[in-house]
Amino acid sequence: MPLPTLDPADPLGLESLLADEVRAVRDTVRRYLDDHVEPHIADWFEAGELPTLPELARELGRIGLLGMHLDGYGCAGMSALAYGVACRELEATDSGLRSFVSVQGSLAMYAIHRFGSEEQKQQWLPAMAAGEAIGCFGLTEPDHGSDPAAMATRARREGSDWVLDGRKMWITNGSVAAVAVVWARTEEGVRGFVVPTGTPGFSAPEIRHKLSLRASVTSELVLDGVRLPDSARLPHADGVGAPLTCLNEARYGIVWGVTGAARSAWRTAAGYAAQREQFGRPVAGFQLTQQKLVDMALELHKATMTALRLADLKDSPEGVHPAQISFGKLNNVREALEICRTARTVLGANGISLEYPVIRHMVNLESVLTYEGTSEMHTLALGQALTGLPAFR
Known part of the structure; x- marks a missing residue:
C-alpha cells in the first residue's frame, strides 16, 4: 500500500x-x-x-x-x-x-x-x-493596564445626564472611530458608555513613534467633561466583569490570529532556506537549519490544534472557560513570537529587511504579547485555575 x-x-x-x-x-x-x-x-x-x-x-x-x-x-x-x-x-x-x-x-x-x-x-x-462606522474600546489607562478595576476614569450623575472625565491609552482605532465604548467608575461600580466621538469634550490624539503595530491606528482617548444622556449607558453592563467578557472575545481572535503570523514566518523561512545556497548547497540541507524548521513546524501546528480545540469549545452549548482562553493566548502568542525570531535567524541579515514579512511579524507580536492580558497575567490566571489559589491579589 x-x-x-x-x-x-x-x-x-x-x-x-x-x-x-x-x-x-x-x-x-x-x-x-x-x-x-x-x-x-x-x-x-x-x-x-x-x-x-x-x-x-x-x-x-x-x-x-x-x-x-x-x-x-x-x-x-x-x-x-x-x-x-x-x-x-x-x-x-x-x-x-x-x-x-x-x-x-x-x-x-x-x-x-x-x-x-x-x-x-x-x-x-x-x-x-458594514464598515461605515468604526468603533473603539476604551478600557486601558495610562496607569491602569492589568488592573482595570482600579481605573481612574469617572462618570458622575448630573441630573438625568452622565459626565465623564478621564484618559484611556493604547486604544486601537481611537482617532478614526465614530463611536467609543468607554468604561468608567461610578458610585455603583464600573459601567460602560456608548460615546459618539463628536461629543464635546471627547478627543483622541494619535500615538506616534511606535516600532510595533505601525500599520494600525493607536490613540489616547481624552474625556474632559463629556456629557451624555442616560440612554448612552450600556444598560446590561454591571461591574468590571462586563469589559473582561469583551476581552475574552477578542483574546479568542488572538489565539487564532498569531498562528497566521507564525505561518507566514515559517513559510518564508522554509522557502528562503530552500533557495539560499552556502558552501555549495541550499541551507535547508544543513542539520541546524532543519532543526529550526522542524521545531517551528511543531510549535505552529500545536498552536493550531489549540486554536481548533478552543473553537470547538466556543461553538459548543457549554462554551469556553476564560482560563482556557488564557491557555491559548499565553501559549500561542509566546510560540508565535519564538517562531518569528527563529525564522529571522534563518534569513540571516535579510531577516531584518521589510522585503520579507518576518521582522514585521516579529515586532508586531511584541505588542500582541502585551495587549489584552500580558503573559504574566495569563500565567497567574491559569495558576489560579489550576491550583485554586490567587497569586495576584
Missing part, C-alpha cells in the same frame, strides 16, 4: 478538518488580502500609517468580516471557527489588520451587542458591520 501524501505546509492535515463553509471564508479573506493589501502592507508599516482605513473598513464589511460571529443587525452570524480562521488569514498579512477587526467586532460591536439596549444596537451595529 502506498504511503499517503504529506503536505510540508500542513504535515498533520489540519486544513482537512475545516468544513466547506469555513474553507470558503478562509479563501475569500486570503484572496482579498493578496489582491488589495499584501502589495502595500510593508510600505504602510514603514510609513507608520494605514492610509486606506475607511475604504478598507468598508471592504472588510462587504465581505462580512466585521462582527461576523454576532447574530442579527447586519452581522454574518458565523461560527467561532470561521471567525478564528478569518483572524488567522488577517494576521498572516499583518497583526494591525487583525487588531482592527478584533477591536471592531469583538470589543466595540460585541459590547453593544451583549450589553447594549435595542436602541443602541439599532443605531450602531448595522453601520459598524
Whole structure:
C-alpha cells in the first residue's frame, strides 16, 4: 500500500478538518488580502500609517468580516471557527489588520451587542458591520493596564445626564472611530458608555513613534467633561466583569490570529532556506537549519490544534472557560513570537529587511504579547485555575 501524501505546509492535515463553509471564508479573506493589501502592507508599516482605513473598513464589511460571529443587525452570524480562521488569514498579512477587526467586532460591536439596549444596537451595529462606522474600546489607562478595576476614569450623575472625565491609552482605532465604548467608575461600580466621538469634550490624539503595530491606528482617548444622556449607558453592563467578557472575545481572535503570523514566518523561512545556497548547497540541507524548521513546524501546528480545540469549545452549548482562553493566548502568542525570531535567524541579515514579512511579524507580536492580558497575567490566571489559589491579589 502506498504511503499517503504529506503536505510540508500542513504535515498533520489540519486544513482537512475545516468544513466547506469555513474553507470558503478562509479563501475569500486570503484572496482579498493578496489582491488589495499584501502589495502595500510593508510600505504602510514603514510609513507608520494605514492610509486606506475607511475604504478598507468598508471592504472588510462587504465581505462580512466585521462582527461576523454576532447574530442579527447586519452581522454574518458565523461560527467561532470561521471567525478564528478569518483572524488567522488577517494576521498572516499583518497583526494591525487583525487588531482592527478584533477591536471592531469583538470589543466595540460585541459590547453593544451583549450589553447594549435595542436602541443602541439599532443605531450602531448595522453601520459598524458594514464598515461605515468604526468603533473603539476604551478600557486601558495610562496607569491602569492589568488592573482595570482600579481605573481612574469617572462618570458622575448630573441630573438625568452622565459626565465623564478621564484618559484611556493604547486604544486601537481611537482617532478614526465614530463611536467609543468607554468604561468608567461610578458610585455603583464600573459601567460602560456608548460615546459618539463628536461629543464635546471627547478627543483622541494619535500615538506616534511606535516600532510595533505601525500599520494600525493607536490613540489616547481624552474625556474632559463629556456629557451624555442616560440612554448612552450600556444598560446590561454591571461591574468590571462586563469589559473582561469583551476581552475574552477578542483574546479568542488572538489565539487564532498569531498562528497566521507564525505561518507566514515559517513559510518564508522554509522557502528562503530552500533557495539560499552556502558552501555549495541550499541551507535547508544543513542539520541546524532543519532543526529550526522542524521545531517551528511543531510549535505552529500545536498552536493550531489549540486554536481548533478552543473553537470547538466556543461553538459548543457549554462554551469556553476564560482560563482556557488564557491557555491559548499565553501559549500561542509566546510560540508565535519564538517562531518569528527563529525564522529571522534563518534569513540571516535579510531577516531584518521589510522585503520579507518576518521582522514585521516579529515586532508586531511584541505588542500582541502585551495587549489584552500580558503573559504574566495569563500565567497567574491559569495558576489560579489550576491550583485554586490567587497569586495576584
